[in-house]
Amino acid sequence: MTLDPYFEPAPGGDGAFTVEAPKIKFGLGSLSELGDDAKALGMTRVALYTDPTVVKLAPVETAKKSLKAAGIDFAVYDATEVEPTDRSFKAGTAFAKDGNFDGYVSVGGGSVMDTAKASNLYTTYPDDFLAYVNAPIGEAKPVPGPLKPHIACPTTFGTASECTGIAIFDLLEMEAKTGIAHARLRPNLGIIDPLSLATLPRMIVAANGFDVFSHAVESLTARPFSHRPAPENSNKRPLGQGANPYSDLACREAIRLVGENLIAAVNDADNTPTLEPLMFAGMLAGIGFGNAGCHLPHGMSYAVAGLVRDYNAPGWPSNHPMVPHGISVIVNAPAVFRMTGPACPERHLQAAEAMGADITGVALEDAGDLLADRVIEMMRQTDIPNGLQGVGYSQDDLEALTDKSFPQKRLLDNAPLAVGRDQLKGLFQDALSYW
Ligand SMILES: NC(=O)c1ccc[n+]([C@@H]2O[C@H](COP(=O)([O-])OP(=O)(O)OC[C@H]3O[C@@H](n4cnc5c(N)ncnc54)[C@H](O)[C@@H]3O)[C@@H](O)[C@H]2O)c1
Ligand SMILES: [Fe+2]
Numbered sequence: 548m549t550l551d552p553y554f555e556p557a558p559g560g561d562g563a564f565t566v567e568a569p570k571i572k573f574g575l576g577s578l579s580e581l582g583d584d585a586k587a588l589g590m591t592r593v594a595l596y597t598d599p600t601v602v603k604l605a606p607v608e609t610a611k612k613s614l615k616a617a618g619i620d621f622a623v624y625d626a627t628e629v630e631p632t633d634r635s636f637k638a639g640t641a642f643a644k645d646g647n648f649d650g651y652v653s654v655g656g657g658s659v660m661d662t663a664k665a666s667n668l669y670t671t672y673p674d675d676f677l678a679y680v681n682a683p684i685g686e687a688k689p690v691p692g693p694l695k696p697h698i699a700c701p702t703t704f705g706t707a708s709e710c711t712g713i714a715i716f717d718l719l720e721m722e723a724k725t726g727i728a729h730a731r732l733r734p735n736l737g738i739i740d741p742l743s744l745a746t747l748p749r750m751i752v753a754a755n756g757f758d759v760f761s762h763a764v765e766s767l768t769a770r771p772f773s774h775r776p777a778p779e780n781s782n783k784r785p786l787g788q789g790a791n792p793y794s795d796l797a798c799r800e801a802i803r804l805v806g807e808n809l810i811a812a813v814n815d816a817d818n819t820p821t822l823e824p825l826m827f828a829g830m831l832a833g834i835g836f837g838n839a840g841c842h843l844p845h846g847m848s849y850a851v852a853g854l855v856r857d858y859n860a861p862g863w864p865s866n867h868p869m870v871p872h873g874i875s876v877i878v879n880a881p882a883v884f885r886m887t888g889p890a891c892p893e894r895h896l897q898a899a900e901a902m903g904a905d906i907t908g909v910a911l912e913d914a915g916d917l918l919a920d921r922v923i924e925m926m927r928q929t930d931i932p933n934g935l936q937g938v939g940y941s942q943d944d945l946e947a948l949t950d951k952s953f954p955q956k957r958l959l960d961n962a963p964l965a966v967g968r969d970q971l972k973g974l975f976q977d978a979l980s981y982w
């Protein structure tokens with residue numbers, strides 16, 4: 548008897564899963580409590596990270612007002628690059644170095660929260676830039692000790708960076724998207740206030756919504772934790788431990804909320820009622836993938852983002868060509884679902900139903916196709932580019948995309964079936980265009 552037949556024990560498989568719970572506060576208007584929270588964490592002089600767009604918007608005003616009311620001194624850094632690079636992480640660090648700060652606050656999307664995490668790290672424990680970066684690109688040196696306190700206040704709802712110990716960036720010289728990952732990078736508190744989303748452009752809402760959806764579906768359909776080889780000792784259990792009963796709960800609800808709200812959030816003139824449920828979905832999916840881990844759509848997305856040539860996404864600032872994160876993920880997803888469907892058909896069927904597909908009379912062997920078709924339909928309804936061709940790739944790029952993704956072993960191994968190099972290339976081929 549197990550909680551779910553999906554977690555049936557396997558020989559040599561893990562017998563336990565752990566639950567990582569980030570500290571978060573959720574609620575309309577909660578950002579106005581920032582000053583009290585900063586004080587409780589002992590902050591007296593804060594480095595307030597944001598970006599050139601968000602600095603002019605209400606959330607930064609609210610944050611500044613609340614810090615002032617609590618008697619906390621601060622200085623604003625608003626030069627964060629959107630989809631940051633190593634250049635941008637270094638510039639953020641230079642700002643913090645001479646500021647004598649004892650705390651960090653980030654108000655913005657994943658780009659801002661990640662830049663604040665990296666700036667905190669390199670200012671507190673200076674080292675060569677590649678020292679802390681994930682292997683094999685960097686040395687993956689662990690963060691040596693505690694960082695200064697950081698409160699992350701998202702103004703987007705996709706990345707869940709406020710819940711994670713991850714900072715992602717583009718390493719310019721290698722055209723590679725990579726990151727720094729360590730539990731000590733996790734913010735001390737995430738303040739998730741749906742009022743902060745009021746000004747989010749519709750295409751960014753679409754990209755965030757699909758990012759949330761993909762976090763949730765990838766976690767739900769990940770290899771079961773019980774089929775991952777048991778760790779040598781309990782401290783070596785990875786964060787991406789595979790699908791488990793705890794992450795399932797959060798992910799099923801996240802998918803349902805995205806299915807119910809995303810189209811209206813992108814297309815309705817007044818999308819206010821959809822923002823609270825979508826931001827809650829983002830939080831749930833963050834808790835889900837923080838414990839289960841993503842797999843193929845995210846594993847492939849790093850190549851799609853890293854090898855970009857000239858794509859500029861409408862709705863994003865275009866100081867450098869880029870495929871925004873949510874788009875670089877969802878263009879792969881339908882091709883992946885068609886392949887992973889047979890590995891856990893019930894879960895693909897549940898996801899399709901939660902996204903609004905009619906599942907009456909659908910055979911289990913068609914579950915992956917049904918989910919893929921429903922996602923394609925929603926991509927079209929929200930003006931997402933038509934697969935990899937829609938973001939500037941062609942048949943000639945398949946080798947390079949495959950070469951860049953195949954080393955993402957941690958993510959590929961979390962898929963519900965084994966994927967070799969040829970199959971991965973086949974997935975990129977199938978993701979070239981959908982309609
Ligand atoms: N650390 C993690 O765990 C993690 C996870 C997934 C993705 N990421 C990274 O996060 C980054 C993407 O973050 P994102 O999708 O949150 O977007 P973002 O921070 O890149 O912002 C996208 C755009 O939206 C604007 N914007 C943000 N909030 C706004 C608002 N309320 N109103 C109007 N405009 C607003 C920004 O100025 C920017 O132009 C990527 O670099 C990605 O790789 C990090
Ligand atoms: Fe993501």
